[in-house]
Amino acid sequence: MPRVPDDPALSPYTGWTRAHWAELAERLLLSARPFASPGHARVSFPGRAGGYGADVDGLEGFARTFLAAGFRVAGEGGDDPLGLMEWYAEGLATGTDPASPERWVRLDEHGQAKVEAASIALVLHLTRPWLWDRLDDGVRERVIAYLAPAVGGEYPPINWVWFQIVVEQFLASVGGPYEPGDIEAGLALTDGFARENGWYADGAERSYDHYAGWALQFYPLLWTEMAAGEPAADERRPVYLRRLERYLHDAVRLVGADGSPLLQGRSLTYRFAAAVPFWLGARYDLDTPSPGLLRRAASGIARHFADRGAPDGKGLLSLGWHGPWRPIAQSYSGPGSPYWAAKGLFGLTLPAGHPVWTAVEEPLPVERDDYQVVVPSPGWLVSGTRADGVVRVVNHGTDHSHPGSDLADSPLYARLGYSTATSPVLAGPYAGQPLDQSVTLLDAGGEPSHRTGFDTLLAQSLPTGTAAGASRWRAHWVKPDSCGPDHGSGRSGRVRLGPWLHVLSLVRGPWEVRLVRVGAPDDQVEEAGGRLRVGGWPLPSDIPHAGTAARAGADPVAGETAVVVNERVWSCVFGGASLDVGGVTSADDASPLAPWTVVPWRATSGPARAEVWHEAVLHLGAGEPAERPAVTWAPSGVRVVWPDGAVDDFDVSRLLR
Incomplete structure (x- = not known):
């Protein structure tokens, strides 16, 4: 025609x-x-x-x-x-x-x-x-x-x-x-x-x-x-x-x-x-x-x-x-x-x-404009940026399950972030073992924990317009049942329980400040977990380790930044002092957008300290970021100074009550 x-x-x-x-x-x-x-x-x-x-x-x-x-x-x-x-x-x-x-x-x-x-x-x-x-x-x-x-x-x-x-x-x-x-x-x-x-x-x-x-x-x-x-x-x-x-x-x-x-x-x-x-x-x-x-x-x-x-x-x-x-x-x-x-x-x-x-x-x-919008029902912090036309969702309310369940994570629902420029890893080993847009504890064998069944703690706009969301869950490891239909939800199976994780997201423009607290072990913990890992935005790429990703390699390296780029956007994870190693992992044929999906991440080099806040800054946007949010701590909580000059103070203790 x-x-x-x-x-x-x-x-x-x-x-x-x-x-x-x-x-x-x-x-x-x-x-x-x-x-x-x-x-x-x-x-x-x-x-x-x-x-x-x-x-x-x-x-x-x-x-x-x-x-x-x-x-x-x-x-x-x-x-x-x-x-x-x-x-x-x-x-x-x-x-x-x-x-x-x-x-x-x-x-x-x-x-x-x-x-x-x-x-x-x-x-x-x-x-x-x-x-x-x-x-x-x-x-x-x-x-x-x-x-x-x-x-x-x-x-x-x-x-x-x-x-x-x-x-x-x-x-x-x-x-x-x-x-x-x-x-x-x-x-x-x-x-x-x-x-x-x-x-x-x-x-x-x-x-x-x-x-x-x-x-x-x-x-x-x-x-x-x-x-x-x-x-x-x-x-x-x-x-x-x-x-x-x-x-x-x-x-x-x-x-x-x-x-x-x-x-x-x-x-x-x-x-x-x-x-x-x-x-x-x-x-x-x-x-x-x-x-x-x-x-x-x-x-x-x-x-x-x-x-x-x-x-x-x-x-x-x-x-x-x-x-x-x-x-x-x-x-x-x-x-x-x-x-x-x-x-x-x-x-x-x-x-x-x-x-x-x-x-x-x-x-x-x-x-028309940059915006941050809180959508309470699905627990989404929605950020759109005019410069690149990308819409991002930071997710603290959707998992295709209900609070208290202990399923494996569905990559379609339980990741911490989704966007119009990226796809979650949907095939291969990392689909069932959360890497992209995740906060996980790694057990002795390196297997990551899951978050399905989390409690939503917060989804609101701060006075500056910054979107804030938080959730907590008991880290758990699942050996999934091999049978059963796939209707998009996570798999059930043999479960090992770990400590509680609290995650707070502060979202503005292409940036997310992500704060993570690992709870102390209690009498339900079967697997204490070791290293803490924060996975960033999964970038589609025609080649593995796109652009500057080659600097990081696939193995953990010291420093504070893990970066990948494609022809449209940069995906970066900046780690605080405790997230002292990082890397870039490439997954072959893992999403419908490109032959490769490349994920930057930061992690602790040893077992994560309990009852302290670990900080990461995530970015998905056009061009190399010239300036990133500055995160400082005081007894009353965290202060974030954003690249546009806005300042947010947040009392993290309110999430632990």
Whole structure:
């Protein structure tokens, strides 16, 4: 397909217009057709089968591309020159035919069918005049029968509950079976997911990730459309809208100037699905953020991937981030899974005359100013810097678990830092043995401790605007069980308990002052631990030991600085007097961003002293830092003088009470 020309007047930051989004949707849809079964019921993309098998993969391929088709036609008021509705109508007829060799996996045969059924139901709702109303009676009856096992079905108490609600609400709208009690119970459960400032947790655990936007904001408001006029929907709609509006004020601050979403949390292979909440804000005409800012965020995300190989030259989405990189997938991911990215095309449901398409793009927060923002629910200290366009998150509240647990750390959730310019180490030995963005005690064999199950102590802005966060946990070592599915959370296993660790982060611009206190051994300690290690930002690199990293080498060396650089940013760890050795560790094929991931770190040369504060200063930003924060101590606590002249005094004793 010919490339749509950029429009720098309407879209001065991305160049993208509605025509670019339409082209992206049509490219994905037309490129998928060669992989469809004869009756269009299954779309089986190339590649190794997913963990749930080829039958589920084919259903995913249908249902997830169906989202793109439905959004495209709905936004055109039924205009359908590609014959999308006719093509998918044939798939509906074939997939719901029990006698067809292409029949779909039923909802009572495999749980994943419950996920895909929600996409099917949602698109049937959005395109009802042009698809559902034109199906013959027999096909409609078969679709109802296919969806009916959702009624009374068991759904995990996470975002999946919305799949049951959406399917049953659609069934109710077309005269099918449904159980009001299922919907009422599901709504009550999801009310419990709501957190401060419009955020949602994905269930009872501290699970904060992109699902907060592309699922937990998305389905509630679409359900209120489906159930419009019913008291439960009409009462909840303004509540959902208030939550979305407040959430978006944080969400726009999590997008990098290059359009990269935050590389944190599971299911990252859904890529530009991260644009969903911005389109929601436009669809429901929120007062803020403005339409031009919402489109800037959404188009920036999509273009970030489109310019970097997703979709690829054949128009296909692989399991990966930019290009193919299978380790990013969870065990439930198959070759059709990445097409949940089609949710990011939701903006196409809005017609060409909508303000989100006609407003001039406005800059992202990170393109306007430097900022530090505290997001209390996930316990994040968010820092954006205009000079490099990077957004960083220092994490003292998210671990995909709950306080007091003793799992191994998930690199997707339990690291101390995430950014739009780096990826946590996700593959190889350091994925399971925390190195990057970590504070660990090393046992006699050099194995690092874990932090999952920590207590959040603090997440607040100081009077100067500096963001402060703190957490404490009992260091523990885990020999993980070798079996079990990978849904992004940490592994359980044989645990050895160590001493308590307290960590305080003071964040300003590209800097974090990180203070660490090792507790004295108590009667629960099975492993006292030895050296204390502080790992810095993991930098993507085309070569090991990028730039000045070669000075440090892989082995511990004396001095106060460990540094790595790439063409965009510097990652540095400056150690205080007690963190007297350091180094740089290179991990091969450990993240989707580059062939190598290079991590600077500082450590104590011997066993860490207990009940004293150890200090490190971490940096991620453009250019070699000319001046770093100065840290001094007094009986009342710590004083930090920042390079911009701001001064913060913090009483560390308040963290020990």
